[in-house]
Amino acid sequence: MVAENTAKNLSITLRVWRQDGPQAVGKFVDYQSKDLSPNMSFLEMLDVVNDDLTLKGEPPIAFAHDCREGICGTCSCTINGQPHGPGKGVATCQVYMRTFRDGDVITVEPFRAAAFPIVKDLITDRSAFDKIQQAGGFITARAGSAPEANALPVPKPDADLAMDAATCIGCGACVAACKNASAMLFVGAKVSHLGILPQGQAERDKRVVAMVDTMDALGFGNCTNQYECSAACPKLISHDFISRMNRDYLAATVRAAFKAVSLGGSGGS
Amino acid sequence: MATLDSKVPSGPLADKWRKHKVDIKLVNPANKRKYEVIVVGAGLAGSSAASSLADMGYKVKSFVFHDSPRRAHSIAAQGGINAAKNYQNDGDSVHRLFYDTIKGGDYRSREANVHRLAEVSVNIIDQCVAQGVPFAREYGGLLANRSFGGAQVSRTFYARGQTGQQLLLGAYSALMRTVGAGTVELHTQSEMLDLVIVDGQAKGIIVRNLISGAIERYSADAVVLATGGYGNVFNLSTYARGSNVTASWRAYKRGACFANPCYTQIHPTCIPVSGDYQSKLTLMSESLRNDGRIWVPKNASDSGKDPNSLSEGDRDYFLERMYPSFGNLCPRDIASRAAKRVCDEGRGVGPTGLGVYLDFSEAIRRLGENVVRERYGNLFDIYHEITAESAYQKPMRIFPAVHYTMGGLWVDYNLMSNIPGLFVLGEANFSDHGANRLGASALMQGLADGYFVIPYTIGDYLAGQKSGSRPSVDGAEFKAAEQNIVTMTKRFLENRGKATVSHFHKRLGKLMWEYCGMARTKSGLAAALQKIAALREEFWATVLVPGSAETLNQSLEQAGRVIDFIELGELMCRDALTREESCGGHFREEHQYPDGECKRDDEKFGHVAAWEFQGVGQTPLRNAEPLNYESVKMSVRNYK
Numbered sequence: 001m002v003a004e005n006t007a008k009n010l011s012i013t014l015r016v017w018r019q020d021g022p023q024a025v026g027k028f029v030d031y032q033s034k035d036l037s038p039n040m041s042f043l044e045m046l047d048v049v050n051d052d053l054t055l056k057g058e059p060p061i062a063f064a065h066d067c068r069e070g071i072c073g074t075c076s077c078t079i080n081g082q083p084h085g086p087g088k089g090v091a092t093c094q095v096y097m098r099t100f101r102d103g104d105v106i107t108v109e110p111f112r113a114a115a116f117p118i119v120k121d122l123i124t125d126r127s128a129f130d131k132i133q134q135a136g137g138f139i140t141a142r143a144g145s146a147p148e149a150n151a152l153p154v155p156k157p158d159a160d161l162a163m164d165a166a167t168c169i170g171c172g173a174c175v176a177a178c179k180n181a182s183a184m185l186f187v188g189a190k191v192s193h194l195g196i197l198p199q200g201q202a203e204r205d206k207r208v209v210a211m212v213d214t215m216d217a218l219g220f221g222n223c224t225n226q227y228e229c230s231a232a233c234p235k236l237i238s239h240d241f242i243s244r245m246n247r248d249y250l251a252a253t254v255r256a257a258f259k260a261v262s263l264g265g266s267g268g269s
Numbered sequence: 270m271a272t273l274d275s276k277v278p279s280g281p282l283a284d285k286w287r288k289h290k291v292d293i294k295l296v297n298p299a300n301k302r303k304y305e306v307i308v309v310g311a312g313l314a315g316s317s318a319a320s321s322l323a324d325m326g327y328k329v330k331s332f333v334f335h336d337s338p339r340r341a342h343s344i345a346a347q348g349g350i351n352a353a354k355n356y357q358n359d360g361d362s363v364h365r366l367f368y369d370t371i372k373g374g375d376y377r378s379r380e381a382n383v384h385r386l387a388e389v390s391v392n393i394i395d396q397c398v399a400q401g402v403p404f405a406r407e408y409g410g411l412l413a414n415r416s417f418g419g420a421q422v423s424r425t426f427y428a429r430g431q432t433g434q435q436l437l438l439g440a441y442s443a444l445m446r447t448v449g450a451g452t453v454e455l456h457t458q459s460e461m462l463d464l465v466i467v468d469g470q471a472k473g474i475i476v477r478n479l480i481s482g483a484i485e486r487y488s489a490d491a492v493v494l495a496t497g498g499y500g501n502v503f504n505l506s507t508y509a510r511g512s513n514v515t516a517s518w519r520a521y522k523r524g525a526c527f528a529n530p531c532y533t534q535i536h537p538t539c540i541p542v543s544g545d546y547q548s549k550l551t552l553m554s555e556s557l558r559n560d561g562r563i564w565v566p567k568n569a570s571d572s573g574k575d576p577n578s579l580s581e582g583d584r585d586y587f588l589e590r591m592y593p594s595f596g597n598l599c600p601r602d603i604a605s606r607a608a609k610r611v612c613d614e615g616r617g618v619g620p621t622g623l624g625v626y627l628d629f630s631e632a633i634r635r636l637g638e639n640v641v642r643e644r645y646g647n648l649f650d651i652y653h654e655i656t657a658e659s660a661y662q663k664p665m666r667i668f669p670a671v672h673y674t675m676g677g678l679w680v681d682y683n684l685m686s687n688i689p690g691l692f693v694l695g696e697a698n699f700s701d702h703g704a705n706r707l708g709a710s711a712l713m714q715g716l717a718d719g720y721f722v723i724p725y726t727i728g729d730y731l732a733g734q735k736s737g738s739r740p741s742v743d744g745a746e747f748k749a750a751e752q753n754i755v756t757m758t759k760r761f762l763e764n765r766g767k768a769t770v771s772h773f774h775k776r777l778g779k780l781m782w783e784y785c786g787m788a789r790t791k792s793g794l795a796a797a798l799q800k801i802a803a804l805r806e807e808f809w810a811t812v813l814v815p816g817s818a819e820t821l822n823q824s825l826e827q828a829g830r831v832i833d834f835i836e837l838g839e840l841m842c843r844d845a846l847t848r849e850e851s852c853g854g855h856f857r858e859e860h861q862y863p864d865g866e867c868k869r870d871d872e873k874f875g876h877v878a879a880w881e882f883q884g885v886g887q888t889p890l891r892n893a894e895p896l897n898y899e900s901v902k903m904s905v906r907n908y909k
C-alpha cells in the first residue's frame with residue numbers, strides 16, 4: 001500500500017487486440033476484470049488478466065515488457081488510442097490503474113505502423129530501429145584508442161542538449177503516434193545527440209545521410225510537422241531535433257556535392 | 270572435484286595485469302578471422318565484448334532474448350559509474366578504488382581481479398566519452414562527479430539519473446556499428462537454453478528462437494556468457510522482469526561451477542511493496558543519499574503520524590547516529606540491515622510498517638528546491654508516478670529490496686570458467702565484488718570485462734585451439750543437447766496442471782525473502798531447503814503451461830526460467846547454510862557482533878565456495894578457492 005490512495009478497487013472492461021501471428025487476421029476481444037487495486041500498474045493488471053485466462057484454458061495476451069520503469073523501451077501498447085496511454089511523459093509500464101475509473105472500457109492495441117509488423121497480439125517487430133542505428137548511429141571509437149576523457153571539454157549547455165536527445169528509449173511511440181508513421185523524431189534525436197558533441201563531428205555528415213536514407217528505405221513515412229511524436233514520447237523529446245536533423249541533412253548533401261575526395265585513402269568509396 | 274586454478278599472475282599486485290598482458294598468448298591478426306566467438310547477452314558486458322572482439326578481427330555471433338540489444342537490463346542503472354580519475358583532486362587513486370572495493374566486499378573477493386578493475390576504470394571513462402556518452406559536466410566543460418556509498422572520495426561519473434542507459438547506448442552503438450559492418454551476426458529474441466560441450470570444452474549453444482519457437486544449434490571456438498544477475502529468484506526485485514539465470518544455470522548443469530550463490534545485495538532505497546499483484550520493485554538511486562537523510566521516529570508510537578508533524582527531537586537519523594563518519598552514505602548491506610532493524614523494533618513507517626523515511630527537507634532548505642529538482646527531479650517524478658506522493662513536500666518512504674547478485678559462475682583471472690572455452694563476464698560472474706558490491710561498480714565491471722579484459726584473455730585460450738577445429742553442429746553432443754531441450758519443452762506443455770508459472774515464482778520469492786534474504790539462520794535455511802525441494806516437486810506435478818512450442822509463447826519462456834530459479838534457490842540456501850559466518854550481504858544471525866555487525870570467520874571461510882552440480886535434488890559438491898590476500902590485510906570493516 002504505497003500510496004495513501006484510499007480509492008476503492010475498480011472493475012473494468014478490457015478491449016484487447018488479439019492476433020495470432022503476422023499473417024493472421026486480428027480482432028478486438030473483451031475481457032472483464034474486477035477488483036483491481038488503483039495502485040496496480042497497467043501491466044500488472046494485464047498479468048492478473050493473463051493468469052485468469054491461463055487458468056480458464058484461454059490463451060494469455062502476448063505483450064512486450066521488461067524493465068517496468070520506463071527506461072528499456074520494450075512496452076508498447078496503444079491505450080485508448082494513445083501510444084503509451086493517457087499520461088504525459090510516461091511509457092505503458094508507468095501507467096497506473098488509478099488513471100482509470102470504475103466501469104471504464106479500456107481499449108488496448110499494439111503500436112501500429114507499416115514498418116512495425118505485428119508479431120502477436122500486442123507485440124510488434126521494431127527491428128527497423130536497430131537497422132537505422134547500424135547505418136550510422138554511432139561514433140567510431142574502437143576500445144583502446146580513446147584519448148584522455150578531459151582532453152576535450154564539452155560546454156555544459158551542449159552536453160545537456162545532447163543528453164536531452166540521448167534520453168530516447170527507442171520504443172517507437174513517435175512512429176505509432178504519427179499519421180504518416182514517420183521515424184523522424186527517433187532519428188533526429190540520435191543524429192542530434194551525436195552531432196552536437198565535438199566527438200561526433202568527424203562522422204557527422206556521413207551519419208545523418210546514412211540514417212535518413214535507411215529510414216526512408218525501411219518504409220517510414222514523412223514528417224508533416226504535426227508533432228504528435230513529441231507529445232506521445234515517454235521522454236518528451238523535443239521536435240526541435242527534427243529541424244536540426246533536416247538542417248544537418250541538407251548541409252551534408254551540399255557539402256558532399258563540393259567535397260574534395262582523397263584518392264589515396266579509404267574515404268573515396 | 271573440479272579444479273579451480275585462479276591463474277592469478279605472480280609478482281607485485283600493481284604489476285600483475287601489465288605483466289600478464291605481456292605473458293599471455295596472442296592470436297595473430299590474420300588468424301583472428303578464422304575463430305568464431307559466441308557472445309550471449311548484450312548488456313554492458315556483452316555488447317562491449319562483442320563489439321571489441323569483432324573490432325579485433327574475430328567473427329562474433331551475438332545472442333539476446335530481448336527484441337533489441339538496447340533493452341538489456343543495464344539500461345535501467347541510474348546512479349553512475351566509478352573510476353579512479355581523481356578529477357576532484359580529493360585523494361583518489363587506483364589503489365584507493367581497489368582498497369574501497371575490497372573492503373566494501375568484506376574481504377571476500379579476489380585481490381588481483383579487483384586491482385585490475387581499478388586500473389582499467391580510467392580507460393572506461395575515456396572510451397565512453399569518445400563514443401559520445403553525454404556524461405554530466407561542469408561549467409568549464411570538464412566532467413563532473415558525485416559521491417556514492419562506501420567511499421570518501423567523489424569518483425562517480427553520471428548522466429543525470431540515467432547512467433546505465435547512456436553507457437548501454439554507447440556500447441550498443443558500437444555493437445550496431447559492428448553488426449552493420451558485418452563483423453557481428455546478431456540474433457535477437459534468441460534464448461540460450463543449453464551449453465554444448467565437446468571434448469570437455471565449450472563449443473556451442475542451443476537456442477530457442479522466441480518468435481518461431483525453432484530450436485537452433487550454433488557452434489563456435491569459444492562461448493562468452495554475459496547474461497546478467499539472478500536477483501529475480503526473489504520474484505520481487507529491482508531487476509527487469511525478464512532477467513533470469515537460465516544461461517548460467519544450464520552451464521552449471523553442464524559442469525561450470527557456481528560461486529558464492531548466497532551473496533546477494535539488498536539495496537536500501539527502494540519503493541516499498543504495495544500489494545500482492547506487485548511485479549517489480551523500483552529503485553530510488555543511491556545518489557539520493559548524498560542529500561537525503563534517512564530516519565524513523567524515535568518512538569514506535571509515532572510511526573503512524575504525519576512525518577512533517579514530528580520535531581527534530583522525535584526523529585532518529587539512525588545511520589548518522591550509528592555510522593557518524595559515513596552517515597547516510599554507508600555501504601548498502603549495512604544501510605539495509607539497519608533499516609530492517611529499526612522496522613523490527615516497530616519503528617517502521619507507512620501502512621505496512623516496512624518503510625523508513627528518506628527526507629529532503631533539509632536539502633531543500635540548504636540548496637533550494639530548484640537545485641534539488643535539477644539533481645534528482647527524474648527520481649522524484651518516478652516516486653510520484655508510483656506512489657502519487659510528492660517528495661518535495663513529504664519525505665519519501667523507502668525499504669530495502671533485492672538489487673544485485675555478487676555470486677555467479679566461477680571464473681579465473683582470465684574470466685574463463687572451469688570449463689575451458691567458456692568465459693563469463695559482467696554480473697553473471699562472481700569475481701570482483703566479494704560479499705557486497707559498492708554502488709556504481711557494476712557498470713564499471715561490466716565495461717571493464719568487455720572492453721579491456723576479454724579482448725586480451727580470450728586470445729590466451731584461442732591461441733591454443735587449432736583454427737578450423739570448431740565442431741560441426743551435426744555432432745552427437747549438439748544432437749543430445751537439443752534433445753534435452755525438446756524433452757523439457759514437451760514436459761512443460763504436456764503437463765496440463767492447474768497452477769500458473771507466476772504462482773510458483775511468487776511462492777519461491779516469498780520463501781527466498783523470508784529465509785535467504787537480509788537475515789538468515791541455520792534453522793530457517795534448513796527449513797527452506799525442504800520447502801523449496803517440495804515446491805520443485807509441486808511445480809512439476811501441477812504447473813500449467815498453455816500454448817504450443819512452435820510459436821511465440823511467453824508462458825513457456827517463463828516456465829523454463831522459473832524452474833531454473835527454483836533449483837537455484839536450493840543452491841543459494843545450501844550455500845548460505847554452509848557458510849557459517851556473516852560477511853557483506855550474507856548475514857547469519859548466529860554470527861554477529863553485539864552491535865549487530867557482520868562477524869566473519871576468515872580462518873574457516875576466507876575462501877570462495879564454488880559449487881559443482883551432481884544432479885537435480887542431489888547434494889552438489891562444494892569446492893573451495895582460497896583467497897590469498899597478498900597486499901591488503903583482512904580486517905573488520907569499520908564505517909563508524
Ligand SMILES: Cc1cc2nc3c(=O)[nH]c(=O)nc-3n(C[C@H](O)[C@H](O)[C@H](O)COP(=O)(O)OP(=O)(O)OC[C@H]3O[C@@H](n4cnc5c(N)ncnc54)[C@H](O)[C@@H]3O)c2cc1C
Nearest residue numbers: 310311312313314343348349461497695696709710711712
Ligand atoms: C535499477 C538498477 C539500478 C542500477 N544502478 C546501477 C548504478 O547506478 N551503477 C552500477 O554500477 N550498477 C547499477 N546497477 C547494476 C547494473 O546495472 C548491473 O549489474 C549491470 O548492468 C549488469 O550488466 P550485464 O551486462 O552483466 O547484464 P545485463 O545488462 O543484465 O544483460 C544481460 C543480457 O543477457 C541477455 N540474456 C540473458 N539470458 C539470456 C539467455 N538465456 N539467452 C540469450 N540472452 C540472454 C539479455 O538479453 C541481456 O542482453 C543497477 C541495477 C539495477 C537493477
Ligand code: FES
Nearest residue numbers: 066068073075093
Ligand atoms: S517495460 Fe521498460 S519501458 Fe516499459
